[in-house]
Amino acid sequence: MGKSIIDKIWEKHVVHREEGKPDLMYIDLHLVHEVTSPQAFSGLRMKNRKVRRPDKTFATVDHNIPTDNRKVINDPVALNQMTTLEKNCLEFGIPLAGLDSPEQGIVHVIGPELGLTQPGMTIVCGDSHTSTHGAFGSIAFGIGTSEVEHVLATQTLWQSKPKTLKLEINGELKKGVTAKDVILYIIAKNGIGFGTGHIIEYCGETIAKMSMEERMTICNMSIEGGAKAGLVSPDETTFAYLQGRKYAPKGAGFADVVENWKYLVSDSDAQYDKTIQIDAADIAPMVSWGTNPSMTSKVNEQIPKLEECKNELEQKSLSRALEYMGLQEGQKIEDIQIQHVFIGSCTNSRLEDLKQAAEIIRGKKVHPHVRALVVPGSQQVKKQAEADGLDLIFKQAGFEWRESGCSMCLSMNNDIVPNGEHCASTSNRNFEGRQGSGARTHLVSPLMAAAAAIYGHFVDVGALLSAETVH
Amino acid sequence: MSGFKTLQGKAAAMDRANVDTDQIIPKQFLKRIEKTGFGQYLFYDWRFTKEGLPNPEFELNKAENQGASILIANENFGCGSSREHAPWALGDYGFKVIIAPSFADIFHQNCLKNGLLPITLPAETVEYLLQRAKKQPYDLKVDLQNGIIEDEYNFSATFTINEYWKKMLINGWDEIEITLQLESSISSFEEKRFAVQ
Numbered sequence: 001m002g003k004s005i006i007d008k009i010w011e012k013h014v015v016h017r018e019e020g021k022p023d024l025m026y027i028d029l030h031l032v033h034e035v036t037s038p039q040a041f042s043g044l045r046m047k048n049r050k051v052r053r054p055d056k057t058f059a060t061v062d063h064n065i066p067t068d069n070r071k072v073i074n075d076p077v078a079l080n081q082m083t084t085l086e087k088n089c090l091e092f093g094i095p096l097a098g099l100d101s102p103e104q105g106i107v108h109v110i111g112p113e114l115g116l117t118q119p120g121m122t123i124v125c126g127d128s129h130t131s132t133h134g135a136f137g138s139i140a141f142g143i144g145t146s147e148v149e150h151v152l153a154t155q156t157l158w159q160s161k162p163k164t165l166k167l168e169i170n171g172e173l174k175k176g177v178t179a180k181d182v183i184l185y186i187i188a189k190n191g192i193g194f195g196t197g198h199i200i201e202y203c204g205e206t207i208a209k210m211s212m213e214e215r216m217t218i219c220n221m222s223i224e225g226g227a228k229a230g231l232v233s234p235d236e237t238t239f240a241y242l243q244g245r246k247y248a249p250k251g252a253g254f255a256d257v258v259e260n261w262k263y264l265v266s267d268s269d270a271q272y273d274k275t276i277q278i279d280a281a282d283i284a285p286m287v288s289w290g291t292n293p294s295m296t297s298k299v300n301e302q303i304p305k306l307e308e309c310k311n312e313l314e315q316k317s318l319s320r321a322l323e324y325m326g327l328q329e330g331q332k333i334e335d336i337q338i339q340h341v342f343i344g345s346c347t348n349s350r351l352e353d354l355k356q357a358a359e360i361i362r363g364k365k366v367h368p369h370v371r372a373l374v375v376p377g378s379q380q381v382k383k384q385a386e387a388d389g390l391d392l393i394f395k396q397a398g399f400e401w402r403e404s405g406c407s408m409c410l411s412m413n414n415d416i417v418p419n420g421e422h423c424a425s426t427s428n429r430n431f432e433g434r435q436g437s438g439a440r441t442h443l444v445s446p447l448m449a450a451a452a453a454i455y456g457h458f459v460d461v462g463a464l465l466s467a468e469t470v471h
Numbered sequence: 472m473s474g475f476k477t478l479q480g481k482a483a484a485m486d487r488a489n490v491d492t493d494q495i496i497p498k499q500f501l502k503r504i505e506k507t508g509f510g511q512y513l514f515y516d517w518r519f520t521k522e523g524l525p526n527p528e529f530e531l532n533k534a535e536n537q538g539a540s541i542l543i544a545n546e547n548f549g550c551g552s553s554r555e556h557a558p559w560a561l562g563d564y565g566f567k568v569i570i571a572p573s574f575a576d577i578f579h580q581n582c583l584k585n586g587l588l589p590i591t592l593p594a595e596t597v598e599y600l601l602q603r604a605k606k607q608p609y610d611l612k613v614d615l616q617n618g619i620i621e622d623e624y625n626f627s628a629t630f631t632i633n634e635y636w637k638k639m640l641i642n643g644w645d646e647i648e649i650t651l652q653l654e655s656s657i658s659s660f661e662e663k664r665f666a667v668q
């Protein structure tokens with residue numbers, strides 16, 4: 001019987017196995033940020049423990065840093081977390097891309113960008129969107145602070161092997177449909193629990209054609225479908241992306257490593273615990289209208305009606321969500337008015353995302369009722385975007401152009417959506433209060449967010465693009 | 472962390488599905504660098520009004536739920552962010568056991584690592600418990616050693632928990648201690664893995 005990439009990577013990392021216990025797994029890369037690490041370091045210090053492999057650990061600040069003026073940090077608690085991380089990295093010998101570093105950025109953007117993320121690895125970070133790194137054919141998942149402490153001390157984790165889920169997407173994507181729409185569609189169709197207990201392998205011709213950026217967007221939101229992780233078998237696109245990156249293998253060694261990486265690809269007769277098939281042609285630009293990512297519809301549809309709910313529980317959560325969102329059942333998605341637009345987050349803040357959004361924005365103006373910001377995922381993305389002149393396109397249209405960080409994805413800094421206002425956001429979570437107390441988040445692609453910024457409400461970007469090509 | 476073999480305690484009903492970690496501990500409280508003291512912020516946005524007063528409508532503010540150590544919730548409890556502050560806040564508030572028809576993966580793990588026992592029971596069973604706990608002060612007895620849960624009305628159900636975690640919870644052990652006993656296995660794994668590359 002053939003093996004999937006998940007089985008192959010897993011087996012290679014078992015340090016210790018015994019009956020009735022999870023496996024003790026070796027961790028190849030541990031990414032650290034300021035919010036989930038302080039208690040882990042203080043735990044080490046209390047017990048006089050060391051960091052076992054500082055060379056397999058890499059830290060940055062991203063979650064609560066200001067993205068406007070970086071020189072002034074007004075929030076004393078945020079400042080405390082940042083300086084605590086600096087001190088901890090110094091004390092334990094961990095490399096840090098700090099606030100002043102040209103390599104600073106959202107942890108899931110810089111890992112791949114620096115070539116730290118590589119096929120076949122096990123990667124962890126105290127952040128649930130660690131699944132992003134799976135795009136490179138690695139098993140990457142989020143952990144809590146106790147586990148951060150455990151990995152720091154031992155470079156291992158106790159893990160029961162999750163089940164495997166093959167998610168195959170075939171067919172051509174329609175105009176205006178992006179990787180973000182694909183993953184939102186999958187979650188809307190299968191629910192926020194469909195991946196629970198599983199690692200998803202995304203495959204099929206649609207995935208094979210995607211860039212690394214697009215694969216990252218898809219893997220990033222695996223967790224929103226409840227999965228432990230999501231990954232894509234590595235291929236030529238993966239290898240080409242990694243070649244020449246700072247921490248990727250160098251010179252002649254690169255070709256050898258690529259040969260090893262090729263063995264990771266799932267065997268054609270690999271077995272999975274579950275399989276899902278998706279037809280790419282069925283996907284449209286998507287918009288979330290509720291308070292979890294499965295509460296999402298196609299842009300040209302309507303919000304569901306209470307009478308359409310399958311049971312009472314569903315009805316209850318629908319009416320609770322609509323009340324929070326200030327929306328009506330049966331309302332047209334295109335009629336939802338927008339006051340804020342956020343283009344950023346580890347889901348959609350890479351160069352390709354910004355380029356796509358800029359294409360829509362070019363020569364247009366942000367709607368007078370809309371406040372719009374672009375927060376590049378990393379300093380490197382920002383620099384490259386500026387070299388390409390994207391910042392000017394955004395600024396001339398009336399967007400704010402910011403420094404890199406998580407920003408309005410979780411609003412731990414002062415980028416907040418005010419109570420009751422609607423935000424078209426390229427981030428990954430639309431939970432109550434995520435972007436500020438009472439904030440109403442709509443998850444969309446960068447294309448859809450850009451179009452909403454201009455029109456002040458949602459528009460079908462597919463139709464928009466088709467109309468433009470006709471001219 | 473203190474371990475326990477059996478627990479007799481008051482159970483509070485929270486009949487909501489998909490309670491996410493943003494709700495359990497809102498993000499404005501994540502900036503602390505300590506592990507303790509999060510209980511006062513548990514369910515903050517639901518528990519308190521905009522003016523910062525206790526919200527009388529909220530489940531845990533009801534008189535019959537004061538001092539509860541067991542929380543009964545609905546499906547997919549603890550979904551969302553991986554923040555461990557969620558079990559810290561629940562534990563610091565006084566909960567030792569959480570019962571639901573299903574839990575989000577990371578949250579489930581985080582509970583076990585922090586001495587909180589997540590018990591998964593069939594939806595009908597949880598429904599029964601919710602109805603009981605909603606009506607009056609309601610006590611449950613959780614026997615972790617034997618995997619049995621009982622009330623005073625002849626109700627009894629069994630639950631399973633991985634032996635490894637059971638031992639950890641009963642003894643209140645620190646996982647790192649156990650792993651470090653396998654130091655030589657880790658070292659020889661590293662030698663092999665990084666030699667052949």
Ligand code: SF4
Nearest residue numbers: 129345346406409410
């Ligand atoms: S951008 Fe958002 S989801 Fe991504 S790491 Fe930052 S806070 Fe987490």
